[in-house]
Amino acid sequence: xxxxxxxxxxxxxxxxxxxxxxxxxxxxxxxxxxxLAAEMVEGNFDTVRKDALEQVAAGATMLDVNxxxxxxxxxxxxxxxxxxxxxIVQELVDVPLSIDSSVSAAIEAALKVAKGRxxxxxxxxxxxxxEAILPLCKKYDVPVVAISNDETGISEDPDVRFAVxxxxxxxxxxxxxxxxDIVVDPxxxxxxxxxxxGKQVFALLRRLREELKVNTTCGLSNISFxxxxxxGINAGFIPMVIGAGMTSAIMNPCxxxxxxxVRAANVLNGTDPDCMNWIRxxxxxxxxxxxxxxxxxxxxxxxxxxxxxGREARLSRG
Amino acid sequence: xxxxxxxxxxxxxxxxxxxxxxxxxxxxxxxxxxxLAAEMVEGNFDTVRKDALEQVAAGATMLDVNxxxxxxxxxxxxxxxxxxxxxIVQELVDVPLSIDSSVSAAIEAALKVAKGRxxxxxxxxxxxxxEAILPLCKKYDVPVVAISNDETGISEDPDVRFAVxxxxxxxxxxxxxxxxDIVVDPxxxxxxxxxxxGKQVFALLRRLREELKVNTTCGLSNISFxxxxxxGINAGFIPMVIGAGMTSAIMNPCxxxxxxxVRAANVLNGTDPDCMNWIRxxxxxxxxxxxxxxxxxxxxxxxxxxxxxGREARLSRG
Numbered sequence: 241x242x243x244x245x246x247x248x249x250x251x252x253x254x255x256x257x258x259x260x261x262x263x264x265x266x267x268x269x270x271x272x273x274x275x276l277a278a279e280m281v282e283g284n285f286d287t288v289r290k291d292a293l294e295q296v297a298a299g300a301t302m303l304d305v306n307x308x309x310x311x312x313x314x315x316x317x318x319x320x321x322x323x324x325x326x327x328i329v330q331e332l333v334d335v336p337l338s339i340d341s342s343v344s345a346a347i348e349a350a351l352k353v354a355k356g357r358x359x360x361x362x363x364x365x366x367x368x369x370x371e372a373i374l375p376l377c378k379k380y381d382v383p384v385v386a387i388s389n390d391e392t393g394i395s396e397d398p399d400v401r402f403a404v405x406x407x408x409x410x411x412x413x414x415x416x417x418x419x420x421d422i423v424v425d426p427x428x429x430x431x432x433x434x435x436x437x438g439k440q441v442f443a444l445l446r447r448l449r450e451e452l453k454v455n456t457t458c459g460l461s462n463i464s465f466x467x468x469x470x471x472g473i474n475a476g477f478i479p480m481v482i483g484a485g486m487t488s489a490i491m492n493p494c495x496x497x498x499x500x501x502v503r504a505a506n507v508l509n510g511t512d513p514d515c516m517n518w519i520r521x522x523x524x525x526x527x528x529x530x531x532x533x534x535x536x537x538x539x540x541x542x543x544x545x546x547x548x549x550g551r552e553a554r555l556s557r558g
Numbered sequence: 559x560x561x562x563x564x565x566x567x568x569x570x571x572x573x574x575x576x577x578x579x580x581x582x583x584x585x586x587x588x589x590x591x592x593x594l595a596a597e598m599v600e601g602n603f604d605t606v607r608k609d610a611l612e613q614v615a616a617g618a619t620m621l622d623v624n625x626x627x628x629x630x631x632x633x634x635x636x637x638x639x640x641x642x643x644x645x646i647v648q649e650l651v652d653v654p655l656s657i658d659s660s661v662s663a664a665i666e667a668a669l670k671v672a673k674g675r676x677x678x679x680x681x682x683x684x685x686x687x688x689e690a691i692l693p694l695c696k697k698y699d700v701p702v703v704a705i706s707n708d709e710t711g712i713s714e715d716p717d718v719r720f721a722v723x724x725x726x727x728x729x730x731x732x733x734x735x736x737x738x739d740i741v742v743d744p745x746x747x748x749x750x751x752x753x754x755x756g757k758q759v760f761a762l763l764r765r766l767r768e769e770l771k772v773n774t775t776c777g778l779s780n781i782s783f784x785x786x787x788x789x790g791i792n793a794g795f796i797p798m799v800i801g802a803g804m805t806s807a808i809m810n811p812c813x814x815x816x817x818x819x820v821r822a823a824n825v826l827n828g829t830d831p832d833c834m835n836w837i838r839x840x841x842x843x844x845x846x847x848x849x850x851x852x853x854x855x856x857x858x859x860x861x862x863x864x865x866x867x868g869r870e871a872r873l874s875r876g
Contacts, residue, residue: 353809431825432833438826442801463826467833469840476822479797483760507749508756508781515750515785522787 242420244383244455244487246302246336247356253301253336253454255423255487260511261502262302262488264338264457265295268329269306277309280321285328296333299502300493304361305329305350306340307497319349322484328348338385338490344372351380359383359423361529365390365404374415383477384422385414385457394427398440402447409452419454423488428458430465431473437463438477442484449485449547460498475501478528482509560738562701562773562805564620564654565674571619571654573741573773574803578829579796580620580806582656582677582775583613586647587624595627598639603646613807614651616819618811622679623647623668624658632660639669644668656703656808662690669698677701677741679808683708683722692733701739702730703775712745716758719744720765727770737772741806746776748783749791755781756795760802767803778816795818798825860874 244255255262268291270277276287295303295398307322308314322341330337339350340361347360360384363373377384386408388401395401405424412422426444429437439460448456458481464473477512478501481489493499506512573580586609588595592714594605597806613621625640626632640659648655657668658679665678680703681691695702704726706719713719723742731741744762747755759776776799782791792809796819799807811817821839824830 293621435828435831435833439828467825467840468837469843472818472840472843473822473825473836475793476797476819477826479794480801480823480826483798483801500790501794504791505798507785507791507796508795510753510757513753515753518791519786522790525787525790527789 242443242453242455244359244423245334245422246338246359246383248330248334248336249355251280251334251336251356257449257455257485257487258511259487260301260506260517261482261486261509262457263300263493264488264490265291265298265300265303265493266459266490267291267295267492267494268303268325269340270309271306280307280309280325281295285325288325288328289332292329292333294387295493296335298493299499300335302336302338303329303333303360304338304340304490307346308341308343315345318343318346322346322350323353327353330355331373344376347373348376351376351382357382359385360436361385362387362425363408364388365407367391367496370408370411374412374417377412377417377421378415383423384417385423385425386412387425388427396429398426398444402444402451404453405448406452409454418453423455423457424448425453425457425459428460430467431463432466438480442480445481445484445486455487456485457488457490458486462487467532473498474498478502479505479508482506560771560773562658562738562741563675564677564701566648566652566654567673568817569652569654569674575767575773575803575805576829577805578619578824578835579800579804579827580775581618581811581817581820582806582808583609583616583618583621583811584611584777584808585609585810585812586621586643587658588627589624598625598627599635602644606643606646607650610647610651613811614653616811617817618653619709619806620654620656620677621647622656622658622808625664626659626661632636632665636661636664638662640668641671645671648673661664662687662694665691669700675700677703679703680705680743681726682706683725685709688726688729688823692730695730695735695739696733701741702735703741703743703854704730705743705747714747714752716744716762721763723766723772724770727772737770741773741775742766742770743777746778746780748785749781750784756798759841760798763799763802763804773805774803775806775808776804778807789813789815792816797823797826798822800824 246253268288270280279287302476305326307318307325336357338361339347360382363369364387388404390404409419409422426441428441431437436536448454461474463477464470467473475497482505503518506513507518564571588598597605623644625636625643656677656679657665659665673791678700681687682705685767701871706722708722715748727740744759749755766772778817779792782788784792793815800823821836825833826838830836
């Protein structure tokens with residue numbers, strides 16, 4: 241059984257096929273958030289702290305930490321800023337962290353100060369990346385997200401993306417890194433632009449699980465890019481990828497509809513024993529709360545589902 | 559490719575792996591609805607009419623019609639009442655119907671007056687049932703729901719349920735009925751009572767699709783029986799069964815959360831070309847409408863998903 245172990249100073253989490261889906265909170269990331277980027281450059285980490293606490297409160301299993309505030313000479317600024325951000329977050333919350341940077345020096349600087357066993361996010365199939373990141377993963381004994389693109393870019397052909405993932409796993413083995421420490425991102429395309437994007441990724445997830453026996457992750461909200469009511473598409477996608485074998489995702493845990501889909505899929509996938517997490521979260525659920533669990537409710541829990549359908553009656557008759 | 563054709567007088571629907579999920583509206587069923595049963599006995603079909611119109615308006619692909627108003631001597635009352643109910647419904651709406659009864663004489667009486675190509679609901683693996691229902695299906699050239707239990711009851715062992723389904727398909731072949739006219743119900747157990755119920759049914763659905771090559775259905779809401787916030791479990795279950803190959807379900811189409819899950823899964827499964835149905839339904843969606851598409855909205859559709867996460871930005875950088 242594939243088990244990717246990640247840890248903070250005080251808490252260990254296992255990513256695996258028999259584990260609850262691992263929600264990696266995506267919000268501590270200034271990419272595309274100009275205000276946050278400006279704050280971080282000024283040394284103001286109020287939003288970072290708020291995002292850390294809110295995501296953990298919302299149910300994040302891990303937090304991604306990215307300090308990519310500029311596209312201009314990130315090598316100069318990102319290592320120190322990523323270290324500072326990481327240290328603030330790991331002092332504040334006790335979930336394991338994902339060190340997210342495209343700058344290898346920033347990843348190494350963060351690994352030096354990170355407590356526990358963080359996840360490195362990420363390596364690709366590009367030779368330069370492999371040779372920069374894999375030795376760090378070996379040296380610090382940490383798992384890594386492997387994104388299935390290489391020098392030729394992101395292929396639209398899922399077979400090519402599988403081959404790139406396989407290449408990364410093989411390269412990692414050359415460095416003495418086991419497949420269980422590679423978390424493959426098969427790359428999710430927007431379904432609005434490519435109608436086969438869903439079926440592609442479901443098929444890829446099965447192959448990654450059955451042939452490479454690796455854990456998997458993705459940037460979840462890509463799937464709904466450009467469509468109206470994106471939360472509805474995301475919330476439908478989550479149970480489908482979990483059913484296909486995906487074991488983690490980089491996503492926004494502060495979205496009730498998406499987190500509800502994660503919790504339901506855990507129940508249905510058999511990783512929420514006795515439905516305890518579901519019952520605890522939704523026992524006082526009020527239908528009009530727009531997806532958010534209500535803290536107080538007058539509705540008895542057993543009535544939340546309303547009238548039962550005919551087939552159910554038939555089962556009890558049978 | 560397995561194609562189960564059903565039809566009303568004016569409209570043909572195909573149930574199949576490459577088709578949008580077929581939602582069979584469950585509401586016209588007095589089982590467990592004492593008020594409806596009393597009305598129907600009195601010859602009052604106002605609720606039947608209302609349920610028919612509401613379900614079609616909510617997006618039902620087909621409607622199930624059941625007239626089982628009593629457990630006491632149903633043979634005496636059900637044939638005439640089912641005929642009457644069916645005729646009222648088929649005059650009112652143009653979707654194909656499912657003739658739902660445990661009384662064989664009622665099924666035959668309804669088949670005599672049904673327009674188009676209805677679905678018979680249902681046969682089981684019980685010899686007496688097979689010998690009563692399959693000749694009717696052959697005579698009237700109609701497809702049938704095959705429930706995978708037999709004289710020994712409902713097995714908790716999915717291999718036994720698969721074997722019962724296989725037996726029904728083989729018996730049907732003896733009568734000259736093709737597998738494409740058998741829609742197997744693998745039987746969904748409540749996940750609150752049996753933690754493996756989800757994984758069982760996903761595995762069964764794959765076997766039914768790959769080995770027997772049949773379409774499938776289920777009484778969907780059974781899965782969440784006894785749990786709080788049943789709509790959330792149902793809405794997570796729908797994408798998972800669709801991903802596993804289920805092609806229809808007997809369910810309540812008047813539940814916005816469940817129907818949203820069906821529409822999202824159709825998009826992701828590639829059966830909503832260019833996401834047109836999704837876009838048409840949710841282009842003016844307002845997040846605070848508690849799952850229901852709003853008829854009027856001031857929010858531009860493109861903003862419904864809110865801020866985009868980091869991985870998306872990375873994809874566009876890559």
